[in-house]
Each structure stands twice: as C-alpha cells, then as structure tokens.
Amino acid sequence: MKEDAEQKRTKRNLFLFGVGILSFIILIAAASITIAFLYIIFNDKDFDAYGISFIALTAFALLVTVATVVFLYHFVQQSQTLIDSLNRVASGDYGTEIKYSRRSTFKKVYVNFNNMTKELRSVKSMREDFVHNFSHEVKTPLFSIQGFANLLAEGGLSEEEQKKLLGIISEEAGRLIRLADNNLILSKIENQHILGERKPIKLDSEINDCIILLEREWSGKDIEISSELEPLKTTGDGVMLRQIWINLLSNAVKFTPEGGKIEVTLKKSGDYAVAAFADTGVGIPAEELPHIFDKYYRARSAEGKEGSGLGLAICKRICELSGGKIEAANRAGGGAVFTVTLPL
C-alpha cells in the first residue's frame, strides 16, 4: 500500500516536471511571437523580428542547458552517495546510513538502503549472540563435567557424594546431547518438504502422554497442570508432532516460576485441531514476539535459563510441514500462550 502511494507520488512529480518544462517552452515561444507581432503591427522599420526571435530562443536554450546541468549535477551527486554507501557496506561497514531530505530524488532508494543496512546489523548481532550463546551452552556443561570428573578422580569422597557428582555429570552430558539432537533435528527438517510416515494419531492421548512424561519437571517446581483435551484424531508423523508438545510443555515449565499454573486445551475448530499451552510465567517482551520462532533466538527474559533457541524453530517447521501453524502471545494476566493449529 505504502509502495503504491510512493510510486504514484514519483509519477506525479515526473508529470509535473514535464508539464513545467512544456509550459516554460510555450511561454517563451508565445513571448517571442507576441513581441515579433507587436513590432510588425506597429510597423517599426528598424525592427528585426528574426533577431528578437533568435535572442529569445538563445535565452531559452541557455536556460534549458543550465536547468539540465543543475539537474544532472544533482542526479550524479545523489548516485555517487549511493555508490559510496554501497561500497562501504560491501567492505563490511553495516553502520552505513544515508542522510536524505524530504525532496531527495532517490528518497525511496535511500529509505530501502537504510532498511537493508538495519537488517544486516540485526543479522550480524544475532550471529554474534548465537556464537556467544552457543559457546556458552556447550562450555558450561563441559566445564561442569570436567570439574566433577576431576573431583571424582582425586578420590576421598563418600559413596553418596560420588553418586551425587555422577548424577550431575550425567545430567550435563544429557544437556549436550539435547543440544546436538536439536541441531540435528532442525537441520534435517529444514531441508525436508514432507514429514516422514503418516499414521493416524490420537492427539489428546499424545499430549496427555507428554504431560505425564514431564511430570518430574513440573511437579518438581510445584507447578499445577490442568488439561481439557477433546478426543481428536489426525494423520501425521507422530514422532515429529511429539517434539512440538514436549518443546512447548518444557518451555512452559522452564519459564513458569515455582507454584505457577499451566493450562493445556485441545479443541476442534472447523477442520482443524487447536491445541493451546498457557502458562503463568515470565511472558515474552512484546518487541521480541516476532522473533521467538527464529533459529537460535532467545528473548531477554530467557537469560540465565538453559536452552539454545532451537525448540520453537523446530515446532514452527514441524507445524508448517504438517499443514498447520503455531502462534505465540502474551496473556492479559501475565504469562505466555502458544497455539498450535493442525488439520484434522
């Protein structure tokens, strides 16, 4: 819509510019003819009609030349600004921004250029954040494993202490395996256009199984889970769909403080099944909502919590491959709600 208005304005300006030039030519021609006629009417013998016309036309030609030179100078200068800025971006300076006035001939191009560099800056910072987060995610468990293994090697620990350390080592190794698994799953489904084998699936019992599977996590945080699941069937890749339920439930548990509540519902809406996972957790900062399904993206509110920013990207891709969609929102009373819509 905005683009159309911009194009219309450019066309209108060009039209006005053409009309201006044409009027100017007509005005000069009319003036020369009038002067020539006036002198003929008053029968001035000394009057040189051709001479006057020649002077008028020469003046006009001069004016047109000056106007063209000024316009070309302006045009070349603005093109040069664009070329210089593109060269700066090509050499890696994504901080480049073109300053322009409201009347700039290339205003639209400059606006798009500035949007492009803004986007490049955000991609660059996302990449840096990812490298930072990813290294952190890998290094933290590795350090723990190394530290606790050293402690065990030193000896002198009671059997109970040894058991505790071995438990932590196994948990940290699990974290690394999950990270590797998520990376593998995502890179696999990113290049897939259809999901694996399609089988009849009872959505309500699948979701219920996942709630039970994660019981240790939610009951450990004293979180209350309520579920209202309509018995609904679909056909799809059950293993992949399970990834969605597990990721959404684990996130709800992870981002909900102790004593919170999670509500899971499954309802039919037309030809679709709609599953919603609502929690009473930290919610998602409004400006970050559009990004949370991006690969490796983690909202500010996730700081200090385990994760790699892959879970929701996986959910989104599986939903797309299943012909459905996933949406996120904040709840009025606080907390987040994720809604998955799948064809029945």
Ligand code: ADP
């Ligand atoms: P992560 O491994 O960080 O959980 P996800 O891809 O699953 O990665 O989620 C991406 C980000 O979305 C999280 O880091 C968090 O900021 C936000 N998020 C996901 N689920 C919730 C939730 N239930 N409540 C609040 N924020 C959430």
